[in-house]
Amino acid sequence: MDEFTTSCPIGNTASIYKMAGFYIRLMNLPLDMISQLDHIMLACLAHAVDVMGDLQEIIRLILLPQLKKLELEGITFRYQGAEKNFKVILYRLSADNLGFHQLTGLNRCFSGNNPCWMCTETAESLRTIWCLNVRRNRSRHHYDHLISNGNDEQRLAYGIKSDCCLNELQYFHCMENFSVDYMHDLHDGHFLRLIPRIVRDAIDAGFPLPIINNAIVGFGLVGNDGNNPLRPIYLPAQIPENGDNLSGYTAKTCGVLVRLFPLMLKCAGIRLHTPSWLVFMKLQRIIDILYAPSITEATILMFNTLVEAYLKDYIAIRGKMTVKPHKLLHYKAVMEEMGPLRHLATFRYEGKHSHFKQYANVNRCFKNLQTTLADKNELMFARTLMKMKARKFLNLILLSLNDRCQFSWLPRK
Numbered sequence: 541m542d543e544f545t546t547s548c549p550i551g552n553t554a555s556i557y558k559m560a561g562f563y564i565r566l567m568n569l570p571l572d573m574i575s576q577l578d579h580i581m582l583a584c585l586a587h588a589v590d591v592m593g594d595l596q597e598i599i600r601l602i603l604l605p606q607l608k609k610l611e612l613e614g615i616t617f618r619y620q621g622a623e624k625n626f627k628v629i630l631y632r633l634s635a636d637n638l639g640f641h642q643l644t645g646l647n648r649c650f651s652g653n654n655p656c657w658m659c660t661e662t663a664e665s666l667r668t669i670w671c672l673n674v675r676r677n678r679s680r681h682h683y684d685h686l687i688s689n690g691n692d693e694q695r696l697a698y699g700i701k702s703d704c705c706l707n708e709l710q711y712f713h714c715m716e717n718f719s720v721d722y723m724h725d726l727h728d729g730h731f732l733r734l735i736p737r738i739v740r741d742a743i744d745a746g747f748p749l750p751i752i753n754n755a756i757v758g759f760g761l762v763g764n765d766g767n768n769p770l771r772p773i774y775l776p777a778q779i780p781e782n783g784d785n786l787s788g789y790t791a792k793t794c795g796v797l798v799r800l801f802p803l804m805l806k807c808a809g810i811r812l813h814t815p816s817w818l819v820f821m822k823l824q825r826i827i828d829i830l831y832a833p834s835i836t837e838a839t840i841l842m843f844n845t846l847v848e849a850y851l852k853d854y855i856a857i858r859g860k861m862t863v864k865p866h867k868l869l870h871y872k873a874v875m876e877e878m879g880p881l882r883h884l885a886t887f888r889y890e891g892k893h894s895h896f897k898q899y900a901n902v903n904r905c906f907k908n909l910q911t912t913l914a915d916k917n918e919l920m921f922a923r924t925l926m927k928m929k930a931r932k933f934l935n936l937i938l939l940s941l942n943d944r945c946q947f948s949w950l951p952r953k
């Protein structure tokens with residue numbers, strides 16, 4: 541679930557024509573296939589102002605009955621002459637921090653007592669911790685006990701604003717089907733704070749901002765990385781009260797910058813030995829594991845050790861600890877349950893928004909915009925279904941993906 545602005549030139553924060561999109565992916569399909577936008581299906585689209593005020597009630601009325609029916613009856617279809625029935629269960633939720641708290645009925649304050657949906661650390665206490673206290677992890681048992689026996693005060697102390705209606709499903713519980721998303725935690729959060737800190741330290745070490753920007757802009761990005769050229773970094777003369785925040789960077793470009801920043805500086809002959817740079821180099825090893833398409837148990841253990849060492853050093857250099865870098869500590873548990881985190885990231889869902897944004901711009905009519913966009917999506921999905929009827933459909937998909945992956949770095953003729 542995510543909110544996005546369709547037709548507003550003044551920015552993403554404007555609420556007019558803001559849509560709330562609920563997408564579904566079928567995890568049975570091959571991984572290469574479910575990462576394609578055609579196979580991310582639309583469950584529900586609505587004006588955000590109409591649904592986000594009382595999201596639990598909207599889900600209870602619209603989505604929950606359908607999910608219950610799928611769980612109970614499944615989908616029956618004919619394949620190679622035989623009828624087959626497949627049960628469909630809700631496996632996990634994906635959203636940004638605010639969206640996840642709204643979907644699960646947790647409170648929406650990230651500077652108070654319950655900013656993390658996986659543990660009960662407060663915004664104050666998580667500023668100084670670099671390893672998890674397992675006794676503070678949330679549990680299904682405690683949650684259910686508070687819902688059935690606790691009073692409002694006890695529930696609020698645990699961060700529960702309202703009961704998560706999705707718990708009525710047989711195979712889903714909001715305290716067990718945890719999911720994390722490194723796009724919102726790191727690319728859209730932690731990295732935006734870390735990069736300005738590194739750059740300010742580099743300036744203090746004798747490398748002016750124009751030299752660093754020349755290194756970034758002058759580095760020839762190739763392949764997919766080059767689709768969105770990197771902007772020069774802008775920093776105000778004085779550090780703002782809230783701390784520096786990298787502006788003008790999307791999650792994708794920020795990821796490219798963080799991944800290639802050491803190479804960019806090396807190519808420009810810049811050698812940094814500042815404390816923040818040494819911490820940043822530790823982060824590189826963590827990112828390598830996050831991006832890995834497959835992982836082993838030993839890698840997960842090493843990942844956790846690296847995260848603890850990284851956060852310890854990050855806190856030591858007075859880096860700003862919020863719930864976003866704190867979530868790194870929970871990644872180990874999620875990886876053990878669900879495998880490589882690159883398959884849980886929401887990059888592709890964000891990509892799905894572009895279909896709706898582009899069509900809303902072309903359409904120019906904003907009456908019943910949500911219905912217009914949903915109808916358009918149906919047409920696009922019908923085309924996908926037609927394509928899926930082709931013989932050897934999966935082979936064709938894999939071939940087209942291989943072509944794109946192997947030759948994307950070649951210059952276009």
Ligand SMILES: [Zn+2]
Nearest residue numbers: 656658659661
């Ligand atoms: Zn936590």
